[in-house]
Amino acid sequence: MPDRFPHGFSWGTATAAHQVEGNNHGNDWWDWEQHPGAIRSGERSDPACDHFQRFQEDFDLLRSLHQNAHRFSLEWSRIEPQDGVVDRAAIEHYRQVILALRERGLEPFVTIHHFTIPRWLAGMGGWADPTSVERFARFVELVVAELGELVSYWITINEPTALVYQSYLAGEWPPGVRDFDAGARVLSHLLKAHWQAYERIKERHPRAQVGLAHHLRNFDPFRAWHPLDRLVALLYHRIFNETLLSSLRRGSAVYPLSRLGQASGPAPSQDFIGLNYYTRNLLRFERRARAELFGQRVNRARAPVSDQGLEIYPHGLYRWLLALRRERLPVYITENGVADATDTLRPVFLLDHLRATLRAMGRGSPVRGYFHWTCFDNFEWAEGYGLKFGLASCDPSTQARRLRSSGRLYAEICRTGVLPDPPAGGG
Numbered sequence: 001m002p003d004r005f006p007h008g009f010s011w012g013t014a015t016a017a018h019q020v021e022g023n024n025h026g027n028d029w030w031d032w033e034q035h036p037g038a039i040r041s042g043e044r045s046d047p048a049c050d051h052f053q054r055f056q057e058d059f060d061l062l063r064s065l066h067q068n069a070h071r072f073s074l075e076w077s078r079i080e081p082q083d084g085v086v087d088r089a090a091i092e093h094y095r096q097v098i099l100a101l102r103e104r105g106l107e108p109f110v111t112i113h114h115f116t117i118p119r120w121l122a123g124m125g126g127w128a129d130p131t132s133v134e135r136f137a138r139f140v141e142l143v144v145a146e147l148g149e150l151v152s153y154w155i156t157i158n159e160p161t162a163l164v165y166q167s168y169l170a171g172e173w174p175p176g177v178r179d180f181d182a183g184a185r186v187l188s189h190l191l192k193a194h195w196q197a198y199e200r201i202k203e204r205h206p207r208a209q210v211g212l213a214h215h216l217r218n219f220d221p222f223r224a225w226h227p228l229d230r231l232v233a234l235l236y237h238r239i240f241n242e243t244l245l246s247s248l249r250r251g252s253a254v255y256p257l258s259r260l261g262q263a264s265g266p267a268p269s270q271d272f273i274g275l276n277y278y279t280r281n282l283l284r285f286e287r288r289a290r291a292e293l294f295g296q297r298v299n300r301a302r303a304p305v306s307d308q309g310l311e312i313y314p315h316g317l318y319r320w321l322l323a324l325r326r327e328r329l330p331v332y333i334t335e336n337g338v339a340d341a342t343d344t345l346r347p348v349f350l351l352d353h354l355r356a357t358l359r360a361m362g363r364g365s366p367v368r369g370y371f372h373w374t375c376f377d378n379f380e381w382a383e384g385y386g387l388k389f390g391l392a393s394c395d396p397s398t399q400a401r402r403l404r405s406s407g408r409l410y411a412e413i414c415r416t417g418v419l420p421d422p423p424a425g426g427g
């Protein structure tokens with residue numbers, strides 16, 4: 001295993017507009033937040049981290065922590081508050097955000113779509129409506145025309161499968177639907193939207209690097225010997241991990257999306273793989289869990305878990321990095337982090353996942369960067385402010401930021417590219 005990360009490695013953190021900016025009242029999430037019970041403790045995304053106003057100071061902090069890159073997203077509903085109507089002030093805001101990053105030596109990685117859609121689009125059926133694809137392409141064309149000179153790395157869409165799962169299978173995110181066919185339709189529109197975005201960006205800026213942030217998990221059988229557990233784990237893997245990866249690799253939709261008719265796009269349509277990695281799921285066959293495709297998620301007894309109840313499994317990152325070598329594309333770990341209010345798990349989490357990364361790099365995995373999720377505690381969707389993912393805390397009522405010890409540890413790694421030795425007797 002190499003003893004350090006290479007020179008030129010990208011070190012950063014990742015955020016999403018709706019989770020940090022505050023005052024985003026024009027999208028589907030804001031409307032969803034008004035429904036009693038939609039968000040734990042009835043919390044709302046305003047003010048979040050008030051990052052819309054405070055981005056300069058926030059970037060000062062990231063710079064002082066030796067980061068050299070930053071991933072953030074554009075809020076579509078700010079830029080296009082009505083169908084076809086552009087808000088110039090919003091474009092100017094994001095131009096200033098990008099310039100502020102560049103002035104501080106932070107390379108911007110810009111996500112175009114991170115879960116939220118404008119209210120007007122939600123009213124037309126959101127991603128379930130086929131015209132959403134063309135509307136997204138139009139939005140991409142606009143932002144690339146306006147900001148493309150300043151951006152070298154684009155992430156078209158964040159975690160399409162997580163969006164489909166939460167919004168169309170579990171029904172816990174807007175529009176709160178539980179319908180497998182609707183989910184498949186939405187995933188196919190997101191795939192087409194990515195293809196369109198890739199082409200439109202490349203037309204204007206052939207050298208721009210364009211990718212998509214995949215949420216990839218390991219799905220393993222709870223009882224390794226049990227054929228039905230194995231079958232369910234394989235099914236989950238195929239649907240949640242492989243559908244998108246294979247469709248993108250081939251340039252045509254694979255099952256279950258191919259059921260919806262022919263869909264094809266450019267291949268390749270990724271210049272890098274964006275990997276969001278958090279956990280693995282162990283699955284046990286459960287006859288009654290039809291809506292969950294007969295899979296019941298269970299954790300190993302005594303497995304380390306985050307505040308979210310997700311298993312902490314750094315080896316899964318190693319496995320994914322090795323598996324992704326077959327894509328023959330550079331990899332950016334565009335998200336990796338842990339919900340941990342007391343910051344007792346995060347330092348070890350960070351070290352173990354970075355060690356897994358280095359190990360995979362030693363076996364030929366072309367990892368070029370790592371973005372921790374996230375810099376500040378922020379609005380964690382249906383969980384409100386309850387889950388704390390930040391290297392620094394942020395209290396939404398005072399807006400005070402406080403660096404955690406994991407934040408100091410990460411800063412030292414970003415500065416040196418070296419992982420400190422594990423503490424004696426552990427780690």
Ligand code: IFM
Pocket residue numbers: 016019159276335373380389
């Ligand atoms: O906060 C989310 C982010 O928006 C998408 N990936 C997972 C993160 C943590 O749950």
